[in-house]
Amino acid sequence: MKSAKSAVLSAIRKMGPGIVTGASDDDPSGIATYSQAGAAYGLNTLWTGILAFPLMSAIQKMCAKIGLVTNQGLTGTLKKHYPRPVLYLMLLFSFPAIVMNIGADIAGMGAVGNLLFPQIEASFFSVFFTIVLLALIIYLPYHKIASILKYLCIVMLVYFVVPFLYKQDLSEILQATFVPKIEWNEEFLAILVGILGTTISPYLFFWQASVEVEEMNARQKKVFVNKKIINEINLDVDFGMTISGFVMYFIILTTGTVLFKGGIHQITTVEEAAQALRPLAGDMAYLLFAIGIIGTGLIAIPVLSGSLSYIFAETFGWEQGLDKKFHEARGFYTVIAISLLLGLSLNYIGITPIQALIYTAILYGITAPILIAMILHISNNKSIMGRFVNSKALNIMGFLALFIMSASAISLVYFYFKN
Template identity: 65%
Template sequence: MGKTKKSSNKLVRFWRILGPGLITGASDDDPSGIATYSQAGAQYGLSTLWTALITFPLMATIQEMCARIGLVTSQGLTGTLRTNYPKPVLYLMVLFSFPAIIMNIGANIAGMGAVSNLLVPSINANYFSVAFTIILLVLIILLPYRKLASILKYLCLVLLVYLVVPFLTKQDWWAVIKGTFIPTITFDKDFISMLVAILGTTISPYLFFWQATMEVEHMKQKKKHIIIDKKVINTMEKDVNSGMLFSNIIMFFLILTAGTVLYNGGIHQIDTVEQAATALKPLAGNFAYLLFAIGVIGTGFLSIPVLCGSLSYILAETFGWKQGLDKKFHQAKAFYGVIIVSLILGLLLNYIGLSPIKALIYSAILYGLTAPILIAIILHIANNKKVMGEFTNGKRSNILGFTTLIIMTVAAVILLYMQFVGD
């Protein structure tokens, strides 16, 4: 009894330290990401499972740097850029980030609407999309940061449904182990494109901005001024590492689900989340289908506030507007105005003939172009003693950080080649 109580207390304490890192990591598995991971599994079976092991340390390292920058400078990443770098660099980031995030929001809203239509066919998908947009607007504008963060934190638990789905069907666990620990790389255009897509979906620039800013917001909510020391940094690292591990575990199980159920069922082309959900139904049963669909809607509610919030913080810090999810609407009208406009523009993408798939392709290109530049800047800031003081990067962070930079740069070059030069 005593041991059970101790374990329970440990879990409660661990849950309490989780915050911005968990939310950031979980929001990375948005409907767009689910579509990408489902396609990877459907097209290549278990051959891309190993990518979850590779992306975790890379993703965790960059997000930890962003979080540390936020804690030490008490500014978001954009504010730090504005203070320490030429303005053209800042404006270039804004120029690329704005359309990419809007298209990502649009694709996620469309995915939520389409999956809801599968669950309730009598209601048109567009009606669901409009309803979700209104609900999100009301929640983001009316709820103070503490309540919104709490809701987002618990929404992360929705992703746990994806840990259940693979166990609803028979698995060849030896094949799973091989796919996880023995990398498979096929040097053809489609397979390389899929690896690039997985990297771009997992290591997304908007998460860099959100992580840094949320650390600042999180510290503001503390009742007393907190001095940044090694203990605070260690707590942040646990939060970030846990969030990124959670994100990559969900990614692993999404690929596993599609790689066993869809691939083995002869379905090798999945372009949207609703296609993945529909394909699961006859192969894995109604329960698996229902869990998958509910997960898509839940992740939409989790990721869209992160997307539009990231964009709002980027613009607010760039132009010096009053900002913060802890402020009421009348205290930060421009800040909330960006959130409203980004959600409406994202919704309208579904009505102007731009398909969610094209929106994802375009946003992936823009993310692919900005990610290496941003990672290089993050590395520079994190090693700058004038900015970071005693909390500059250690050797391990630099090794993993520069490895991420090289990999993302190669991915960006491949992406551009395949879009504009390749057949």
């Protein structure tokens, strides 16, 4: 038993940033989106897990490679090779989108904390989680933060257990997984857009590139990029995105069987999803689902705030890096602090978590196709990437992601203004 435990801990320590990136993709706001899909349409969106995985994996691999080859984040590369107005436009859309995403996650964590401990108000939990996260991000060096986030990823395993606390029909699950079903109405298409916007999120593009640079700096020696390192990074990204895809899959499976079949078709928040599971699937399913929401929030919020801070620091040439102390990178950490505090304040200025989710989806939907197009251009530019330009297979997946996200963005804007 002891050797098995040591092997698991050793494996976690050796994991790269891919697992954290993947886990942060399934943040509380993402869980809310998947829960809405499962409750409203049962297992009819289960197949999206298979569709989303290769697309998000391809884009994250490109971003990781850009960070490795250029030794700078995505923003720094865009700043160097694209007109400044394009960069400022990305900043204009990214700031409110990420802040509202943080706000929705903090509110979700607070609400779930209140579910677990009803005697304590949700607002207290929201403030508590914000202070804890802010203190950890500012005072801990990067390798400590990375280690904590990797260990927190263990909490994602709870979503692999929850569906099996309820009787499942294997043949129905297999059919829904491999035979896509699409309902040609605006509500169903809007859910599909929401799922894609949640899984292929622009903030992850910036985080992946910048955190690869952090990883190289943390090794404290010069790293010469070669095919072996690229392959290792690709495997790391694939592993992280696989975990993310499975979590998405199992959340839709849980809510699509338990809630949908239980007659609960309207879920707007993560706490509603957790609470609805309790009478239908039992206390254990409810408890594990709720704990998972808090755990994923603790993983995602540092990634969200960190990605925003990397964007600002590289745009304006500030000192940056989670490996630096506060006095060495004041601007970098100030952006993190402001983003967390603004996110916390959303509920106090009348923006509800569900409104924040809608606004975030719209802003992400608009920026994602533009960013994917730029990432593809950079990844195929020999003057930037040298011999590490994209393979044909990676380009196929990348352009497919560009097409699908562009169609999603157009649909999202259309549905929003139509309603």
